[in-house]
Amino acid sequence: DGGITQSPKYLFRKEGQNVTLSCEQNLNHDAMYWYRQDPGQGLRLIYYSQIVNDFQKGDIAEGYSVSREKKESFPLTVTSAQKNPTAFYLCASSMTWGSGTEAFFGQGTRLTVV
Amino acid sequence: AQSVSQHNHHVILSEAASLELGCNYSYGGTVNLFWYVQYPGQHLQLLLKYFSGDPLVKGIKGFEAEFIKSKFSFNLRKPSVQWSDTAEYFCAVNKAFGNEKLTFGTGTRLTIIP
Secondary structure, eight states: OOOEEEEOSEEEEOTTOOEEEEEEEOSOOSEEEEEEEETTTEEEEEEEESSTTOOEEOTTOTTEEEOOSBTTBOOEEEOTTOSOOOEEEEEEEESSSSTTOOOEEOOOEEEEEO | OOOEEOOOSEEEEETTOOEEEOOEEOOOSOEEEEEEEEOTTSOOEEEEEEOSSOSEEEOGGGOEEEEEGGGTEEEEEESSOOGGGOEEEEEEEEESSSSOOOEEOOOEEEEEEO
8 A cells, every 4th residue: 555654653752862753655755744733733844855865944843853865764853952842743745845736644653752 | 924724623513514614825826725634543634625727626525615716715615514524624725836835724623413
């Protein structure tokens, strides 16, 4: 089945630790995205990548980092600098970046920092 | 910057009632419009989209949306809801030309009472 796989589904970490969320897609899409979903705030864009070996900051990139070394993979690291990391994180991909392209989403990772 | 407003945060309806969820956007130029749905425990998926042409767009599961340019609106409708329509609904928009990210509304939680 083609799609986007995020792992793990639930993740618990201690405050001050970095944590990496996995996102893999087998749709052969060029563009990939990370969103953060908080109750009452919708989806906010953290980082996006238009093509392999390239990525750009979204609206709320502070405290996060990404890499795009392979077309199918776009891991997100939540660093200790992120002030409020507990959230639901969604990875998405689209055939290309920009206008009119439909985004496909993974099932999400719920990160809880204690 | 463009923004998307969904004024209904939580809507509760009985089965067979008619549904209309509001979506307004702020950008004055040509836009692409989307409705995504997130069923409990499932990933976000596309319900319908508008790029151009007929402003009345039909989507999956009996949903439709009407683009009214003069009102900057893209309201989602369904004539008769079912219990299985219980989900969170997100409106999204991006500019029709150029490299532009997808901007999401804050979402509307829909609860259908059997």
